[in-house]
Amino acid sequence: MIEHRPIITVLAHLTLILGIAIVAFPIWVTFVAASHDAVRMTQVPLPMWPGDQFFVNLNKAMFEGIAGAGGIPVGMMMLNSLVVALMIATGKIVISLLSAFAIVYFKFPFRMGFFWMIFLTLMLPVEVRILPTFEVVANLGMLNSFWGLSIPLIASATATFMFRQVFLTVPDEMLEAARVDGAGPMRFFWDILLPLSRTNIAALFVILFIYGWNQYLWPLLITTDASMFTVVMGIKQMLESAEQTTEWHLIMMTTLLAMLPPVVVVLTMQRMFVKGLTETDK
Amino acid sequence: MAEIILDGVRKSYGKVEVIKGVDWKINDGEFVVIVGPSGCGKSTLLRMIAGLEAITQGEISIGDTVVNELEPSERNIAMVFQNYALYPHMSVYQNMAYGLKIKKIPKDEIDKRVQRAAEILELEEYLDRPPRQLSGGQRQRVAMGRAIVRQPAVFLFDEPLSNLDAKLRVQMRLEIKKLQEDLGITSVYVTHDQVEAMTLGHRLAVLNGGVVEQLGTPIEVYEKPATVFVAGFIGSPSMNLLDAELDDKGGAVTLAGGAKISLPEPLGAQGGRSVTFGVRPEHLKDIGGDANSLRLSLNVRVIEQLGADTLVHGTLGENGTELVARLEGIRAMAPGDVLDLNMAAKSIHLFDSKTGRRLG
Amino acid sequence: MLKRVHYGSSILPFLLVAPQIIITLVFFIWPASQALYQSLLLEDAFGLSTEFVWFDNFADLATNKLYYDTFRRTAFFSVSVAGIAMGFALVLAAMADRIIKGALTYRTLLIWPYAVAPVVAGALWVFMFDPTLGIFAYALNVIGVDWNHKLNGSQAMALVVMASAWKQVAYNFLFFIAAMQSIPKSLIEAAAIDGAGPVKRFFTVIFPLITPTTFFLLVVNVVYAFFDTFGIIHAVTQGGPAKATEILVYKVYNDGFVGLDLGGSAAQSVVLMIIVIALTVIQFRYIEKKVEYS
Structure with missing residues (x-):
């Protein structure tokens, strides 16, 4: 910085370390809880230091689940979550790329009408149209299916806007050069536009994967079949069971597992994550 | 090889007419430079020949074909853009080969043409690089290479040197002139630069407000300007x-x-x-x-x-x-x-x- | 909006927008219009007959003291979450902005809670504050505070606020630090030459310059608190005890799915839609300004 004041710098470091400690503390508690056995987890005060049951608990949660909460193996729920997250992220990106391409590069009737229709989705979060959307999905026979879990969530105004923004920054001459080279619209889209947008696609994928993985209200509404549960909603089932049986060591292990994939994605693809977050605005 | 004929060519955007009737015959193998102040319609005229702008009225022929309704890729032309318009994600080789690949020209033929163009333009060492690793002059050459490999009947240049620094511009000017002489391909070149206008072409067209004020050899235009505008515009x-x-x-x-x-x-x-x-x-x-x-x-x-x-x-x-x-x-x-x-x-x-x- | 150079009309653009438009129509616009329609209906408790009652459901809301309470509660909740999350993030960002070496490491260690699902965040906090076992409940007991968020409404509210704010710090931090780092260094140097110390510089130069980001984040945080915290509340308190943590979104869900008051729930949905529209408009009017910083 500008002036050399070591005390302020030290203070800044200390504040940040304290901040990180506050933010990370819940994770520590969770990790500790996930590494003890059931008996230790009923004795007050709870331990603050990890025990030796971590892998035993991991094994039990992954393959057996919690008996009091239906005994659904967490491994299976994680697999469901993975499928749903990938379907949502991929679906959103594909349909948004296509519609942004149409809106930016074609002049056709109702173009702006379509644009505003997509814009409207921004104002209709699932929370405000829970019941009727549930009815639609039920009528279409999509309850308890991967399609029902993903398709209703893949319309995306933000992704469409982002790609529109990206396409608008592609110089006009790219299209002209492609036309002189004899490339038709789809060829131009595939050969030029897609490669030019690939970092944006990757950035968006990171954000949308997290979005998809963390879906809660929607899967809660439309899945009744335990084999379709996602891990995030599975946690809620376990919390309810915690009222009767105390299996906090397994619940916390599941919590850890539920946040692991998105957190790993954020940490390993941090640059893409930051780009995606700042470019989609939300 | 082909001549270009413009017959009563007009262009309007809504009620605004930007090209107000142009009649020309550009001979086979001729190099014509269009010069004029910004907004005179010179780029529009070039883009109409290229097929990137629709023709409001009149007819443009390349060779013996009326091209009004043809796509740019069907007009047997090649164009060099002001900002080069190289595909940033493709290597120099891929940039030059892209159009040929779409035309489904056999691989070995593509390779032959690209290698030949690279040789002419001294780009052999750079074929595997992406455009961003090249200097301005090299990018300019790749843009020309992309035009050459198509073996077109007509070259169209849209202010191709205006993004280069002064020294490079002199060098590239000479290269373009020599290249056109060697290949003998009919060329139309748009510029606002006096020196390019005087030195490059066989003939010079001075455009103002959508009207051709004068069409003649550079020396004719200099010695006998047809209008006050031409007199004031040419010469420094x-x-x-x-x-x-x-x-x-x-x-x-x-x-x-x-x-x-x-x-x-x-x-x-x-x-x-x-x-x-x-x-x-x-x-x-x-x-x-x-x-x-x-x-x-x-x-x-x-x-x-x-x-x-x-x-x-x-x-x-x-x-x-x-x-x-x-x-x-x-x-x-x-x-x-x-x-x-x-x-x-x-x-x-x-x-x-x-x-x-x-x-x- | 449209490229100067573009393709003309054909069947192709319609095919391109079709997937997005069909999904929008089927899963967004149709259900939303259904919600609008239902908000004008009254259904008896057994679902046997429905009656068109115009704006009676809205009139009921307007005269319902409980609904006003929910509104007030939601406002309090949103402001608390936004205030805590933004304040905490601002302090950390201001510190990180001063640090040259290791700033990225700090960022890495601070942003990951963004990736944690709200309901998971709820699980973490409910565990730490579990009245019988929770580590914090125990610590509070030791210093003489009787913690039981299952019975005490204020404590329940405090808990959902903490859990919600905790998750949102990462997002705010990221935008604050980006805004601060986009301020030209020369401006900070000029202020230093003018004799402003670090604290004064922060309040007279840095903070005013990041106002657009602050405002943007305020809107985003309010939207977050309004809608995205459903999972946290559902996991931690289920809106209780005695509706002490029932915010608007939770009430829509509760009245509709649990209480089966379809018309009333639909009317609440419509009110929420209006709120989202207002917030979206505010956010978009303001986006132009924000662009300079990103």
Whole structure:
């Protein structure tokens, strides 16, 4: 910085370390809880230091689940979550790329009408149209299916806007050069536009994967079949069971597992994550 | 190889007409430069030939084919864009090969053509690199390479050197000229640069407000500008253009400042009207001059020493019209001096004040 | 909006927008219009008959004291979450902005809670504050505070606020630090030459310059608190005890799915839609300004 004041710098470091400690503390508690056995987890005060049951608990949660909460193996729920997250992220990106391409590069009737229709989705979060959307999905026979879990969530105004923004920054001459080279619209889209947008696609994928993985209200509404549960909603089932049986060591292990994939994605693809977050605005 | 024929070509955006009727024949193998101020429609005209802009009215033919309805890729043209328009995610090789690949030309043929173009343009070492790793001049060459490999009937250049620095521009100018001579492909080149306009083409078209003011060899345009606009646009510094009156017999002009100049060849019937009197700064001399030469006296105001030449800015009389003279070599003079200038009769240009057209 | 150079009309653009438009129509616009329609209906408790009652459901809301309470509660909740999350993030960002070495490491260690699902965040906090076992409940007991968020409404509210704010710090931090780092260094240097110390510089130069980001984040945080915290509340308190943590979104869900008051729930949905529209408009009007910083 500008002036050399070591005390302020030290203070800044200390504040940040304290901040990180506050933010990370819940994770520590969770990790500790996930590494003890059931008996230790009923004795007050709870331990603050990890025990030796971590892998035993991991094994039990992954393959057996919690008996009091239906005994659904967490491994299976994680697999469901993975499928749903990938379907949502991929679906959103594909349909948004296509519609942004149409809106930016074609002049056709109702173009702006379509644009505003997509814009409207921004104002209709699932929370405000829970019941009727549930009815639609039920009528279409999509309850308890991967399609029902993903398709209703893949319309995306933000992704469409982002790609529109990206396409608008592609110089006009790219299209002209492609036309002189004899490339038709789809060829131009595939050969030029897609490669030019690939970092944006990757950035968006990171954000949308997290979005998809963390879906809660929607899967809660439309899945009744335990084999379709996602891990995030599975946690809620376990919390309810915690009222009767105390299996906090397994619940916390599941919590850890539920946040692991998105957190790993954020940490390993941090640059893409930051780009995606700042470019989609939300 | 082909000629380009423009027949009554017009372009409008809504009610605004930007190209107001152009009739041309560009010969096979000819290099034509279109020059004009920004907004004159020169790029639009080029893009209409390329097929990137629709033609509102009239007809454009390339070779024997009317191309009005053809896609750019079907017109047998190649275009070099101002910002090169290289595909940033493709290597130099892929950039050049892309159009051929779409045309489904066999791989070994593509390879042969790209290698040949790379050889001509000295790009062999760079074929595997992406455009961002190249210098401006190299990118420019890749853009030309992409045009060459198509083996088109027509090259179209849209201000291709305007993004380069001055030194590189001189070099690339020579390269383009040589390349066109070697390949002998009909070329149309749009620029706003004086020097490119004068040096590159066989013929020069001066465009203004959507109208071709003059079409001729660069020397014709320089020596006999058809209109006041052309006279003022071509040449640097610009031609001095002064208001004047031509007497009834058409034998002498009187400048606004009062100076009277008799013409060596009277214009006779065209006499008795307001005219614009033009003389190029480089045609004004302060030494020599024979009995036939015409004389002016200049009150010196500002002197610019360029080394090779000296630009003298001044007025005719105390507060008369402004005038610039370009004298050879370094001159010792000061503001306030009065300079006697003379000019050869053949360096005088007269234009009708109303129509702006050349007289005589 | 449209490229100067573009393709003309054909069937192709319609095919391109079709997937997005069909999904929008089927899963967004149709259900939303259904919600609008249902908000004008009254259904009896057994779902046997429905009656068109115009704006009666809205009139009921307007005269319902409980609904006003929910509104007030939601406002309090949103402001608390936004205030805590933004304040905490701002302090950390201001510190990180001063640090040259290791700033990226700090960022890495601070942003990951963004990736944690709200319901998971709820699980973490409910565990730490579990009245019988929770580590914090125990610590509070030791210093003489009787913690039981299952019975005490204020404590329940405090808990959902903490859990919600905790998750949102990462997002705010990221935008604050980006905004601060986009301020030209020369401006900070000029202020230093003018004799402003670090604290004064922060309040007179840095903070005013990041106002657009602050405003943007305020809107985003309010939207977050309004809608995205459903999972946290559902996991931690289920809106209780005695509706002490029932915010608007939770009430829509509760009245509709649990209480089966379809018309009333639909009317609440419509009110929420209006709120989202207002927030979206505010956010978009302001986006132009924000662009300079990103």
